[in-house]
Amino acid sequence: MSEPVIIRVSGLRKVYRAGQVDVQALRGVDLSINRGEFVSIVGPSGSGKSTLFHVVGGLTPPTSGSVEIDGVDLAKMGETGRTNMRKTKIGFVFQKYNLLPTLSAGDNIAIARHIAGKADNSDAWFLEALKLLGIERRLDHKPRAMSGGEQQRVAIARAIVTHPAILLADEPTGNLDTQNSQAVLALLRELNHKLGQTILMITHNPEAAAFADRIVSMRDGRIVN
Amino acid sequence: MLNKLVMENLKHRPVRTLLSVCAIAVEVTMILTQVGVSRGMLEDSQRRARGVGADVWVRPPNSSVLSFSSASMNEKLVEFFEKQAGVVLATGSVSHGIGGIEQITGIDLEKFSKMSGGFRYIAGGPFRNPDDILVDERYADIHKLSVGSKVKLVNREWNICGIIEPGKLARLLLPLPVVQEMAGATGRVSQIFVKVDQPANAQRVIDDLKQKLPDYKIYSIEEFTSLFSASNVPGLRAFNGVVITVSVLVGFLVVFLSMYTAVLERTREIGILKSLGASRGYVLSLMVRETFVLALIGTVIGILLTYGTRVLVNFYAGPSLTQVIVAEWWPIAAAIAIGGAILGTLYPAWKAVQQDALEALSYE
Numbered sequence: 001m002s003e004p005v006i007i008r009v010s011g012l013r014k015v016y017r018a019g020q021v022d023v024q025a026l027r028g029v030d031l032s033i034n035r036g037e038f039v040s041i042v043g044p045s046g047s048g049k050s051t052l053f054h055v056v057g058g059l060t061p062p063t064s065g066s067v068e069i070d071g072v073d074l075a076k077m078g079e080t081g082r083t084n085m086r087k088t089k090i091g092f093v094f095q096k097y098n099l100l101p102t103l104s105a106g107d108n109i110a111i112a113r114h115i116a117g118k119a120d121n122s123d124a125w126f127l128e129a130l131k132l133l134g135i136e137r138r139l140d141h142k143p144r145a146m147s148g149g150e151q152q153r154v155a156i157a158r159a160i161v162t163h164p165a166i167l168l169a170d171e172p173t174g175n176l177d178t179q180n181s182q183a184v185l186a187l188l189r190e191l192n193h194k195l196g197q198t199i200l201m202i203t204h205n206p207e208a209a210a211f212a213d214r215i216v217s218m219r220d221g222r223i224v225n
Numbered sequence: 226m227l228n229k230l231v232m233e234n235l236k237h238r239p240v241r242t243l244l245s246v247c248a249i250a251v252e253v254t255m256i257l258t259q260v261g262v263s264r265g266m267l268e269d270s271q272r273r274a275r276g277v278g279a280d281v282w283v284r285p286p287n288s289s290v291l292s293f294s295s296a297s298m299n300e301k302l303v304e305f306f307e308k309q310a311g312v313v314l315a316t317g318s319v320s321h322g323i324g325g326i327e328q329i330t331g332i333d334l335e336k337f338s339k340m341s342g343g344f345r346y347i348a349g350g351p352f353r354n355p356d357d358i359l360v361d362e363r364y365a366d367i368h369k370l371s372v373g374s375k376v377k378l379v380n381r382e383w384n385i386c387g388i389i390e391p392g393k394l395a396r397l398l399l400p401l402p403v404v405q406e407m408a409g410a411t412g413r414v415s416q417i418f419v420k421v422d423q424p425a426n427a428q429r430v431i432d433d434l435k436q437k438l439p440d441y442k443i444y445s446i447e448e449f450t451s452l453f454s455a456s457n458v459p460g461l462r463a464f465n466g467v468v469i470t471v472s473v474l475v476g477f478l479v480v481f482l483s484m485y486t487a488v489l490e491r492t493r494e495i496g497i498l499k500s501l502g503a504s505r506g507y508v509l510s511l512m513v514r515e516t517f518v519l520a521l522i523g524t525v526i527g528i529l530l531t532y533g534t535r536v537l538v539n540f541y542a543g544p545s546l547t548q549v550i551v552a553e554w555w556p557i558a559a560a561i562a563i564g565g566a567i568l569g570t571l572y573p574a575w576k577a578v579q580q581d582a583l584e585a586l587s588y589e
Contacts, residue, residue: 022395059500059582060581082504083502083504083505086502088502090502094241098497098500101237102233102236102237103229104492107230107233111498112501114227222448
């Protein structure tokens with residue numbers, strides 16, 4: 001029996017206003033991702049993959065269509081609803097890590113949990129994830145004292161600490177050297193295999209995309225295969 | 226956790242934090258110093274009025290309690306008061322301004338000593354020559370004077386014949402006729418002090434005097450000293466208001482600028498928080514807490530600095546200005562500083578909560 005669908009995108013359109021011109025970033029995207037899947041979205045610049053990432057992540061509303069995350073339609077939500085969705089169901093990993101520079105690695109993780117209204121970071125699932133990420137000994141360090149690979153692993157830990165329904169990764173290896181890229185991608189795959197974390201990764205790198213179970217290609221705001 | 230982020234943010238930008246704290250501290254110090262000087266002057270005046278030893282205080286018609294009234298009462302009124310039933314002693318004094326708020330006061334030393342119980346001489350003794358002057362200990366300390374020193378006042382050189390314990394009417398005392406002549410008020414006095422046979426009879430004497438001299442300001446000593454408040458000093462309340470308003474404006478503007486810059490600097494961080502699901506309330510709370518901590522630290526330092534300004538005012542500003550520490554104003558000054566700072570953070574905080582998460586995340 002297949003896993004239930006956790007992300008269902010139907011007829012998704014997104015039009016940006018750039019100056020006086022309307023830019024059609026997404027032109028009717030349909031996509032389903034099952035719980036526990038690791039999916040890569042690939043495509044050239046301007047294909048709409050980042051816009052899809054932002055809409056699925058609730059960072060920007062769609063122009064039309066629906067985006068259901070764990071059975072809840074983001075398209076029908078206002079800013080507050082999307083904020084709550086990000087808090088409880090979505091974890092982000094960005095290309096530039098986006099850690100808070102004033103907090104230690106441990107506190108960067110803790111604040112995500114605090115925002116989500118959860119007490120501490122000590123549940124067994126998360127401790128297992130920390131082991132996988134190999135950052136237990138770096139939790140007291142500030143981001144500036146960590147390498148890019150370490151920062152990205154902290155960002156991954158922060159993204160999953162709230163047990164999100166989906167982990168969205170936007171070019172997670174874009175700022176890393178080959179060795180660290182491989183390590184981060186392997187970690188994402190381990191999180192997916194060992195802990196069942198659903199992952200949607202945006203990348204333009206075919207090698208990175210190959211770490212996923214399924215690759216979805218985009219071009220000109222549409223899914224092409 | 227949020228408090229930890231607040232503290233880490235403040236530590237992360239020490240210069241901005243220091244400047245904001247200093248501005249708030251100066252605001253609090255200005256408020257407390259202003260209040261302390263006003264209160265100090267009033268309390269000092271009150272203490273010196275009580276030190277006269279009179280039961281009844283008479284001032285000219287149309288004079289206010291703390292105004293430097295001219296010597297407009299006929300000196301013969303002193304004799305008139307002494308003849309009244311229940312009055313055992315009356316004496317007059319003349320006050321003459323010598324620049325700023327300093328005054329020189331002329332007294333009938335013999336009668337004044339009888340009324341007040343006499344001066345306690347720390348050094349020297351009473352007037353012996355026409356150019357002798359008595360100064361109180363505070364005046365002598367500030368001006369580093371001792372008995373035999375010469376002091377130039379009103380274009381004339383005076384010889385310090387005695388240094389007296391402070392707290393009796395004035396800091397600079399001369400024989401009554403000398404000041405009358407100096408003020409061009411021969412035969413006139415500024416105020417008359419009356420002592421009654423029994424304190425219990427004071428009110429009866431006052432009622433009687435008011436009937437006979439309806440235009441004159443006649444107070445019991447309790448009533449007179451109770452009138453030493455900011456509201457009875459012409460312009461003092463308004464002056465305090467202006468100083469406090471300027472202080473609040475300074476604090477408000479510095480905090481506004483500081484938090485506005487902080488929001489710009491932290492656009493990306495605010496975007497990160499929003500991507501993690503931080504609500505508008507969460508971001509607002511972060512900003513307000515940060516301001517609150519700045520204002521609180523600034524207030525504490527401001528209060529401590531007030532002890533420093535007291536030393537400076539009391540040492541450098543001359544004997545007429547006395548600053549006291551007014552502890553009951555600490556919470557008021559804190560409320561003003563914290564309120565002003567939070568007001569100054571509202572617009573920057575509003576800008577922060579309005580930021581689009583996506584735009585904020587792509588901010589470089």
